[in-house]
Amino acid sequence: MKESQLVIVGGGPAGLTAGIYAGRARLATVLIEREILGGQITYTPLLENYPGFPEGVSGNQIGQLMEKQARAQGIAIVLDEVTGLEVRPEGKLVKTTGETYRARAVILAGGCRRLLINAPGEKEFTGRGVFYCATCDGPLYRNKAVVVVGGGDAAITEALHMTRFASSVTIIHRRSQLRASKVLQERAFAEPKMKFAWDSVVKEIKGDKMVTGVVLHNVVTGQTSQIEADGVLVAIGHVPNTEYLKGIVNLDEAGYIITDQMMATNVAGVFAAGDIRHDSIRQVVSAAGDGGTAAVAAERYISEAK
Amino acid sequence: MKESQLVIVGGGPAGLTAGIYAGRARLATVLIEREILGGQITYTPLLENYPGFPEGVSGNQIGQLMEKQARAQGIAIVLDEVTGLEVRPEGKLVKTTGETYRARAVILAGGCRRLLINAPGEKEFTGRGVFYCATCDGPLYRNKAVVVVGGGDAAITEALHMTRFASSVTIIHRRSQLRASKVLQERAFAEPKMKFAWDSVVKEIKGDKMVTGVVLHNVVTGQTSQIEADGVLVAIGHVPNTEYLKGIVNLDEAGYIITDQMMATNVAGVFAAGDIRHDSIRQVVSAAGDGGTAAVAAERYISEAK
Numbered sequence: 001m002k003e004s005q006l007v008i009v010g011g012g013p014a015g016l017t018a019g020i021y022a023g024r025a026r027l028a029t030v031l032i033e034r035e036i037l038g039g040q041i042t043y044t045p046l047l048e049n050y051p052g053f054p055e056g057v058s059g060n061q062i063g064q065l066m067e068k069q070a071r072a073q074g075i076a077i078v079l080d081e082v083t084g085l086e087v088r089p090e091g092k093l094v095k096t097t098g099e100t101y102r103a104r105a106v107i108l109a110g111g112c113r114r115l116l117i118n119a120p121g122e123k124e125f126t127g128r129g130v131f132y133c134a135t136c137d138g139p140l141y142r143n144k145a146v147v148v149v150g151g152g153d154a155a156i157t158e159a160l161h162m163t164r165f166a167s168s169v170t171i172i173h174r175r176s177q178l179r180a181s182k183v184l185q186e187r188a189f190a191e192p193k194m195k196f197a198w199d200s201v202v203k204e205i206k207g208d209k210m211v212t213g214v215v216l217h218n219v220v221t222g223q224t225s226q227i228e229a230d231g232v233l234v235a236i237g238h239v240p241n242t243e244y245l246k247g248i249v250n251l252d253e254a255g256y257i258i259t260d261q262m263m264a265t266n267v268a269g270v271f272a273a274g275d276i277r278h279d280s281i282r283q284v285v286s287a288a289g290d291g292g293t294a295a296v297a298a299e300r301y302i303s304e305a306k
Numbered sequence: 307m308k309e310s311q312l313v314i315v316g317g318g319p320a321g322l323t324a325g326i327y328a329g330r331a332r333l334a335t336v337l338i339e340r341e342i343l344g345g346q347i348t349y350t351p352l353l354e355n356y357p358g359f360p361e362g363v364s365g366n367q368i369g370q371l372m373e374k375q376a377r378a379q380g381i382a383i384v385l386d387e388v389t390g391l392e393v394r395p396e397g398k399l400v401k402t403t404g405e406t407y408r409a410r411a412v413i414l415a416g417g418c419r420r421l422l423i424n425a426p427g428e429k430e431f432t433g434r435g436v437f438y439c440a441t442c443d444g445p446l447y448r449n450k451a452v453v454v455v456g457g458g459d460a461a462i463t464e465a466l467h468m469t470r471f472a473s474s475v476t477i478i479h480r481r482s483q484l485r486a487s488k489v490l491q492e493r494a495f496a497e498p499k500m501k502f503a504w505d506s507v508v509k510e511i512k513g514d515k516m517v518t519g520v521v522l523h524n525v526v527t528g529q530t531s532q533i534e535a536d537g538v539l540v541a542i543g544h545v546p547n548t549e550y551l552k553g554i555v556n557l558d559e560a561g562y563i564i565t566d567q568m569m570a571t572n573v574a575g576v577f578a579a580g581d582i583r584h585d586s587i588r589q590v591v592s593a594a595g596d597g598g599t600a601a602v603a604a605e606r607y608i609s610e611a612k
Binding site: 013016017020021024025026048049050051052053054057062065066068069072181182183186259261262278279281283285286287288289290291292293296 | 319322323326327330331332354355356357358359360363368371372374375378487488489492565567568584585587589591592593594595596597598599602
């Protein structure tokens with residue numbers, strides 16, 4: 001059992017900002033991240049709407065800057081996976097695969113994870129043509145044909161990034177129009193390398209050693225067609241990392257955590273921040289703002305609970 | 307009458323971030339700022355808790371970066387003072403001293419303004435020893451004795467900055483302990499130039515051509531005393547810039563705007579963001595987060611209202 005005043009679950013912009021604020025408030029703080037500090041933005045090639053960076057900044061870079069800033073405030077950062085939360089009179093117990101952390105307060109900032117398309121071939125060809133991150137794997141597809149599954153901001157951002165490398169980028173979207181913001185749509189439509197397969201879902205990913213193509217199902221006509229492709233970038237959305245929180249804090253129907261405006265959940269001393277929250281716009285700046293607010297609220301809770 | 311889709315009132319971090327998001331969403335947007343783009347942070351010498359700047363950034367610099375980023379998105383920025391808001395079926399009318407702007411949606415991001423101590427001599431000696439901004443006027447007080455009125459984060463931050471210039475910095479605070487965060491308190495107590503006058507309020511500011519001292523009233527003992535000083539830096543707090551909004555949108559008792567988590571006020575199409583909001587922690591990162599959320603909410607409102 002390790003003791004601290006505050007445990008922050010998640011090391012994306014929300015968690016790291018909470019860490020910056022908690023560290024400056026001189027709270028003994030442990031931040032636990034499962035995968036990579038910086039969180040999901042790490043996979044974003046160019047972030048143009050985080051205020052303060054008019055030339056844009058890569059997700060990887062802003063993540064590293066925030067990590068450096070949080071570490072400079074003296075908080076402890078641990079790489080481990082949180083598997084449970086127990087609320088007891090003597091404190092909140094945050095359980096990981098190898099340890100239990102006890103703290104007065106907890107900030108849940110574990111974000112979301114990518115949705116899979118769950119088509120035959122997806123798992124089989126992951127790393128052999130199926131990928132989830134243009135920044136990481138984009139350069140592998142130089143002069144190759146790539147399909148991108150999805151129609152939201154993230155999908156179009158990733159697809160536009162892929163045009164730097166790929167010979168063609170085909171958006172496969174289940175509707176007849178994109179959900180992405182207008183500015184991204186305009187860019188996508190203006191990009192000569194970009195093609196669109198509307199009203200379509202991926203029925204199967206084909207290949208031998210590597211991906212060779214995708215079988216599409218048109219949801220309007222019912223017809224099946226095939227596109228040759230060397231790469232399949234899946235960008236269809238997210239689910240909140242809240243499975244272990246069911247029955248412990250109030251969640252909405254989609255599993256996002258319900259908070260008040262000070263980021264408090266229904267459990268005293270348990271706060272949530274960032275993409276994991278109900279009503280989050282899932283942007284770096286809003287996640288960071290949430291994290292700051294949650295840390296201030298947690299500091300007040302801890303001071304008052306003394 | 308000037309027409310647009312969105313009017314943003316205020317050009318601090320909340321308003322500028324809303325501008326970045328609105329511009330990227332291709333909304334025809336006018337941002338109206340009364341005084342200085344960047345808002346109150348412009349007066350902050352070193353901002354250490356805005357995520358992404360581990361070495362810190364001056365308030366002036368971050369304001370300029372955000373302004374550049376917002377302008378790059380093609381929004382119009384106007385310097386004028388907003389004096390009224392009228393909600394009509396044909397749109398929201400934002401009135402300034404010289405113009406009326408009509409838009410589908412409005413984001414109120416006008417922030418707060420400094421409180422005055424309202425002691426005899428304050429107005430008379432403003433600019434002649436009484437000042438409100440260490441960054442702007444600090445260098446004028448090299449090797450001089452300065453008093454700082456206040457005990458919160460802003461006051462202590464400004465006071466610490468003044469120690470770079472002044473021979474002594476005396477904090478005058480009406481309570482027996484500071485309200486500032488612990489990290490700031492630790493720094494203040496460790497700084498040899500810093501002195502403290504507890505339980506005290508400024509009864510009068512004295513001087514001839516320039517400030518020569520302050521008369522203090524001890525609120526516990528009832529006694530009066532005098533401190534010699536060449537400068538008086540007033541840093542006692544803020545009031546929200548919402549006078550013209552009374553009876554138009556719901557305000558809390560202190561005049562801050564009440565919103566939901568998507569920054570919507572009780573009036574459809576009218577949103578609020580930043581320090582002007584009830585429950586804001588009045589930090590740059592939370593104001594910016596609010597601004598992003600308000601712009602996304604305003605975009606949805608405008609799209610749906612078509």
